[in-house]
Amino acid sequence: MKMLRFRSSSIKSLSQEIKCTIRLLDDTELPCIIQRDAKGQFLIDFVCNHFSLLEKDYFGIRYVDPEKQRHWLESNKSVVKQMKSQPPYTMCFRVKFYPAEPMKVKEELTRYLLYLQIKRDIFHGRLLCSLSDAASLGAYTLQAELGDYEPDEHPDGYVSEIKLFPKQTQKLERKMAEIHKNELRGQSAAVAEMNLLKKAHTLETYGVDPHPCKDSSGATAFIGFTATGFVVFQGNKRIHLLKWSDVSKLKFSGKTFHVHGLQKEKKIVLTYHTSTPDACKHLWKCGVENQAFYKYAKSSQIKTVSSSNIFFKGRKFRFSGRVAKEVIEASTKIQRTPPEFHRSTLGQSRSYNSLSKQLITNVETAESCLPSPDESEEHSTMDGGELLKINDQLARSEEELKEPHNESGEVAETKCENEEEMSEDCLTISELVYNPSASVLPTPVEDGGIDLFFNSHPVGNQKDDGGSYNELDAPENTLLITEVEELKEVNWVLVRSFELMTSNRHLNILAKSFVKLLVVGLGLMLFAFPLLLVLLESDIDASFLREIRQTPEFEQFHNEYYCPLRQWLTYKIHYILDKLSSS
Template identity: 65%
Template sequence: MKMLRFRSPSLRSLDQEIQVTIRLLDDSEISCSIQRETKGQFLVDHVCNHYSLLEKDYFGIRYVDPEKQRHWLEPNKPIVKQMKSQQPYTMCFRVKFYPHEPMKIKEELTRYLLYLQLKRDVYHGRLLCPFADAAYLGACIVQAELGDYDQDEHPPDYIQDFKLFPKQSLKLERKIIDIHKNELRGQCSAVAELHLLQRAHNLETYGVDPHPCKDFTGSTAFLGFTATGFVVFQGNKRIHLLKWADVNKLKFEGKTFYVIGIQKEKKLVLTFHTSTPAACKHLWKCGVENQAFYKCAKSSQIKTVSSSNIFFKGSRFRYSGRVAKEVIEASSKIQRDPPEVHRLHFGQSRSFNSLSHKNLIINMEPLVPALPSTNENEADIGLGVGDPLGLLESVLSVLCSSAPTRAGGEAEGQEEEEEEEETSGVLTISELVYNPCASMLPTPVDDGQGGVDLLFQSPIQSPARLLRELHADPDIQAQLVAERVRDRAFERARVVGRSMLGSGLRLLSRNERVNTCVLSAVRLIAMVIGVLLVAVPMLLLLLESDIDVSFLHEIRQTPEFEQFHYEYYCPLRRWILCKISMVMERLGWD
């Protein structure tokens, strides 16, 4: 465990230092102590110094707040002001911007870290791929972890020890073994990782961090941002791809996210609804950052954007950092000796043995009665499932739908034989139901058994009450009937109170809108008056004074100023003086 303390020039006392734990891509952890004014960039630099990483612009630090909402740590803001959870803080070091062309990465260390991220994406169901690609990616991981196939060291079922995919079939494992034996022999770890990058970056879901939402029809969709542009998935199919050059604006209002662009020379407005305003704001920020990183040619072109066009309203945000083209150019200029890459051997990473089906059941038992604390899986794939009933249904869905543990039972053997006998189409990983929203679980939950819909529901009944209703005891049934009568009465009273409260809120809302319009008008008038108070004296100074300052002299010599002076200002001044003299004559003030 590596320790580092950041101290500001003010040298605050030790009791104000805060402990931070950062979980790395290989599931190891490093810690450091920060102070209240320490900004997010210090933690990024701390991790990069730990790795001796120079191509650090692709990476970021992510954390999860108490509401299970993910966030990227902003580098220019103090860490304490961003964190809403209790100390000590736990965060994760992850790939934030996936390189459009991984082959242009200069150093092997950077490619290895990207490989670790893609391995996680494959395991958690984010990187969907057809059967052939899945087998090749799995074989590359096995080759990088174990090296060449050795009949003496590797038993026939050695792939079963690897948990590579959310649902791993025997047919897929056999194909992985075949590729590992024949196609990848002789490749070192670095070459096998490079081949995985080459194959993975051509997949549609490469670099997609899926955000669950509902489209205008109420259907479940997943939004994502890639090096190419904005993408929308439904199930396992990409239904929209809007390139960054065609995206004009990204904005959000409450829980509604808008993508405004051009498609086939026509204006396009895509509307989506997220589960919470915080999720919508996070989605908007991710879109703004990805658009700036991949679209802009220089960081100087990046502008501060607003979430809305409403005057003096809306969130403002600006991506800070280098863009993709600048990162590639800087990488080509690296001249140092390549740093040593410390790879983990098989069994040292939690992505495999410790997340087997057996351990999964054991580790999930304490999650049912209470909400779990923030952990790695939340930071890695969490998208905000936070209520106990949703968690319970998710756990039951995974336990019911997960693949067998391959302990050697008769039922398992029958299922494998039936799978081998199927001839109605080729099995592909992408044909599985795609749902990366199980924030607490390493295996995606089928959408038909809860999934994304749990994000948009607010269940009334608790799990304990649902279980009580299963009993047929007359006393219990009578008690439940009485409870239901009380609930109906309470519901009627709540509806009446809500209607009265709604009338009051509508009146308040109308008054707030009027006050906002009045305030905006006052600000506009004040701005105009301020401009006049500055512009009019400056204009009189130019036209009437004899002050011969260099910049005033240059302005007076311009043709535009001379034309304005002789054709407009002089006649206007003569007319005003004439009117003043006529008034003075009438008043007898000659």
């Protein structure tokens, strides 16, 4: 493929160029060269121009930082400053916002790219569904990529050579083949893809990018954001669904994520703990972006949101781009000849069993199951085998917990097969548990599962309204390594502090910084104190003051701190005045 050069229009652009590789939804790679000052929007436009894609607001570019934390590329910021790593850069083109109604997507090209994303979600165990739904989804995929069933081309057992699901049983394969053979004849690829999207969008986990976390009791949960609202899954059940209209605020502090909202006309605050502060920040940014995209009618209605309350500085984020309603409205106005594009087939993809076996063999010789910082789940040469291996290990760990006396797991599989015979709707993909592959989570999970991941990034004893979370017991080696790393970090800080204090130049810089901080602090106090008095004591009913007074943080401050303090001061003043008058 020819290397394309993409230059920024900025006057201050630098001559130095940077190589980038963008992995597409069909696992092909798109190379390009950008200037050092290019912003994220340049890369997004570059990929969309490659496809001749107009309905581009549903898509985004994702990357992984050196700490193996996933991020979405921000369009209005420099690519270099966001990557935090050395070039060449590797990024992935993915669906960022799933359309609430795929039928309203105007162009066949856009629907095809959505179809590829859903196929990835199914393969990596992110789309939880019953056996009957899984059979339909698989049959639509066979029809879209193999065409009509033909006895000469599709002998008995042809479905078993194709890997579409993380746990693909013979019963599921038989049902897929039966539907493909008897019910879908005559459907074109475009029609089959549309039918798959129609079926997928009715499932609870449609559009869920699962973020692993712990609740206040320490139980593992997956947080997601959909077109409907904020969702939480535990096991194979959705335990929380807050519609976007009922979510009043999303906040984070350190590793703790808060959701303020209404449930049955009562105010609630849901609190969850992530493994790292960066994971929590990423979770918060995904939440505020999804709420802005799906909730508002116009992008002009969206305000800059803060991660903290009004009295303390926090992270601020401003949504850029069009919202869902604007995208649908713009789609209806598209008038052009549909662009030609090439569909990948199962014969060309990583889904064939022969290719999967080869990949598994290659991966087993590797030292680690996890991708490197530059190798996310989209790596075309490791994706199939590696993710199957990780998902199988996670599934086996679940089976061992359920059947402690069965080392081979045969009893669990037999039990599952019996359940299939009793009721086809009882079986869900991922062994009855929502268990997406470790390396497709927004925060990559170390080999061994979610619990080991949280052990290696301890949350600590954090208290909230719902109770407290105690970190899980980590292996002795892990704790020992953690202590050594902490001692090294403390030693480095002490040495660095001593160097700074013994340098006159650094002392001058430190003094100037302290004076500036003091001046800024006094200025803020002179501004904040009168504003606080106006908020607390005045009857001024300005719109911005009313909005501040209605926030949960202000109400809590007023009721729990300010009112008792005012009563105490009033009592003391009256007491002193009485003493003076009596004397």
